[in-house]
Amino acid sequence: MLQIFLGAISLGLLWAIVTIGVYITYRILDIADLTVEGSIVMGAAIAASAITRGINPYAAVGMAFVGGLLAGLITGLLHTKLKIPPLLSGILTMIALYSINLRIMGKANISLLRMHTTYSTFEKLGINHNGSVIIVGIIFVGCIIGVLYWFFGTEIGCAIRATGDNPQMVRAQGINTNTTIILGLMISNGLVAIAGALIAQSQSFADVQMGIGSIVIGLASVIIGEVLFGKRNFFSRLMSLVLGAITYRIIIALVLKLGMPANDLKLFTAITVAIALALPVFRSYLKPIKKSMKKVD
Amino acid sequence: MLVIKKITKIFNPRTINEKVALHDVSFTLEEGDFVTLIGGNGSGKSTLLNCVAGVYPVDNGDIFIDDINVTNLCEHKRAALLGRVFQNPIMGTAANMGIEENLALAYRRGQRRSLTWGITNKEREHYKEILSTLELGLENRLGTKVGLLSGGQRQALTLIMATLKKPKLLLLDEHTAALDPKTAQKVLEISDRIIQEENLTTLMVTHNMKDAIKHGNRLMMMYEGKVILDIKGEEKQKLTVEDLLVRFGNVSGEEFTNDRALLG
Numbered sequence: 001m002l003q004i005f006l007g008a009i010s011l012g013l014l015w016a017i018v019t020i021g022v023y024i025t026y027r028i029l030d031i032a033d034l035t036v037e038g039s040i041v042m043g044a045a046i047a048a049s050a051i052t053r054g055i056n057p058y059a060a061v062g063m064a065f066v067g068g069l070l071a072g073l074i075t076g077l078l079h080t081k082l083k084i085p086p087l088l089s090g091i092l093t094m095i096a097l098y099s100i101n102l103r104i105m106g107k108a109n110i111s112l113l114r115m116h117t118t119y120s121t122f123e124k125l126g127i128n129h130n131g132s133v134i135i136v137g138i139i140f141v142g143c144i145i146g147v148l149y150w151f152f153g154t155e156i157g158c159a160i161r162a163t164g165d166n167p168q169m170v171r172a173q174g175i176n177t178n179t180t181i182i183l184g185l186m187i188s189n190g191l192v193a194i195a196g197a198l199i200a201q202s203q204s205f206a207d208v209q210m211g212i213g214s215i216v217i218g219l220a221s222v223i224i225g226e227v228l229f230g231k232r233n234f235f236s237r238l239m240s241l242v243l244g245a246i247t248y249r250i251i252i253a254l255v256l257k258l259g260m261p262a263n264d265l266k267l268f269t270a271i272t273v274a275i276a277l278a279l280p281v282f283r284s285y286l287k288p289i290k291k292s293m294k295k296v297d
Numbered sequence: 298m299l300v301i302k303k304i305t306k307i308f309n310p311r312t313i314n315e316k317v318a319l320h321d322v323s324f325t326l327e328e329g330d331f332v333t334l335i336g337g338n339g340s341g342k343s344t345l346l347n348c349v350a351g352v353y354p355v356d357n358g359d360i361f362i363d364d365i366n367v368t369n370l371c372e373h374k375r376a377a378l379l380g381r382v383f384q385n386p387i388m389g390t391a392a393n394m395g396i397e398e399n400l401a402l403a404y405r406r407g408q409r410r411s412l413t414w415g416i417t418n419k420e421r422e423h424y425k426e427i428l429s430t431l432e433l434g435l436e437n438r439l440g441t442k443v444g445l446l447s448g449g450q451r452q453a454l455t456l457i458m459a460t461l462k463k464p465k466l467l468l469l470d471e472h473t474a475a476l477d478p479k480t481a482q483k484v485l486e487i488s489d490r491i492i493q494e495e496n497l498t499t500l501m502v503t504h505n506m507k508d509a510i511k512h513g514n515r516l517m518m519m520y521e522g523k524v525i526l527d528i529k530g531e532e533k534q535k536l537t538v539e540d541l542l543v544r545f546g547n548v549s550g551e552e553f554t555n556d557r558a559l560l561g
Contacts, residue, residue: 174376
């Protein structure tokens with residue numbers, strides 16, 4: 001049981017990076033960016049092919065980051081320069097990335113078994129796999145949160161936050177909203193690609209299909225985090241994303257333990273997200289009922 | 298300060314919905330001019346403002362602000378020269394960001410954004426000072442999300458933001474139209490005070506004749522995409538609503554029948 005728990009935490013920490021990426025587009029930029037489904041695989045594909053060629057695993061993660069930045073750039077250009085709606089821009093890049101990822105890997109999947117990965121450093125010290133993933137996860141998540149906390153407090157970061165809030169006002173303040181949208185999408189997908197690279201190394205393979213449903217998992221984690229852990233200031237919001245991602249993994253682990261077939265997992269996730277997104281609507285339905293009940297009292 | 302040379306703007310050209318919003322409009326604003334721009338619905342006054350601000354490109358003609366030809370400059374680049382307040386109080390501010398964050402964005406209008414901190418402590422003192430002149434108590438709520446403010450408060454804040462960095466030209470687009478009469482009056486008073494203190498060149502669109510007459514040193518009236526009246530100086534000081542209606546009738550050959558303008 002403890003191992004299941006630790007496994008969920010380690011996986012949750014890696015998915016926390018995806019969650020932060022999804023948060024940047026979905027909450028800060030107010031764009032549902034489906035590029036994520038492709039850029040997570042791209043990160044995995046780049047890291048896996050780099051590692052099998054003997055490149056340092058940390059350098060491989062860096063290369064994955066650059067790949068993710070480029071994926072975000074493409075979506076951003078499609079949306080801002082070619083005026084394609086954001087949802088469709090993301091879908092186009094996602095589909096294009098499927099072919100590109102196959103080209104990067106040269107085949108549908110790459111095994112990383114017995115390769116030197118980012119986790120090997122700690123595994124050599126005698127820490128088991130889950131422990132090593134947790135350590136690496138905490139280091140990466142900590143650095144990313146630190147950098148983002150700083151970045152979104154800077155002039156450029158403030159401009160990106162304002163763009164999702166009110167682009168008209170942002171332009172009136174002399175800021176090019178095309179640039180801020182592209183920057184936001186790049187950072188988001190860069191982070192997702194880092195997550196992809198780390199996830200591939202922790203599960204010891206990269207697969208061209210591994211991105212399916214990742215946007216939904218990211219959204220689920222964002223929402224769980226907001227509902228359970230609040231959203232007072234930016235730092236607590238970032239922390240809530242991490243806790244949300246871990247909670248999601250623990251829920252999934254428990255549900256599987258209770259006997260739900262693994263094949264139903266995506267259905268379960270989709271239903272959870274749909275319910276969570278519909279909560280405000282449910283509440284507005286309940287309000288009149290509650291009021292009338294009070295009157296009866 | 299602002300030179301408009303024969304600008305024309307046609308929406309949906311060559312379709313059955315073709316609408317000539319601006320027809321060969323030309324005028325010049327001197328430095329320190331406070332122009333009230335009045336006209337009925339669809340007369341082109343908001344289109345004119347949006348063309349000056351760069352929201353719409355013009356089909357013909359040139360626009361100069363402070364001797365710079367801005368005709369082909371995109372909206373965010375022109376913003377360096379302009380302060381803008383919109384009709385809808387929601388338009389001028391970022392609702393999910395704090396009062397100070399909104400001010401900080403405006404304080405850097407026209408500057409290249411860098412990776413230095415978005416707000417400094419020194420600025421905060423400056424913001425407090427300026428906000429206290431509004432007498433709305435906003436100076437003690439710097440961190441409050443703007444979305445929690447009332448329409449009037451947001452409009453007053455947008456005014457401060459538009460003038461925090463002195464603009465070459467201040468554009469007010471019916472900025473009191475969405476407010477209740479008392480709040481509208483208060484926001485107009487604040488606008489008047491800021492414009493006078495900073496000696497700002499201003500173009501204020503309004504649909505309210507009384508406001509148009511009471512404020513500013515020059516009044517322009519638009520009708521069917523043209524400026525049909527341009528009253529300045531002493532003539533403007535003496536102007537009454539009745540005068541304006543008669544003169545409108547003489548120029549346009551129609552009776553002024555916009556209830557909103559008359560009753561407002």
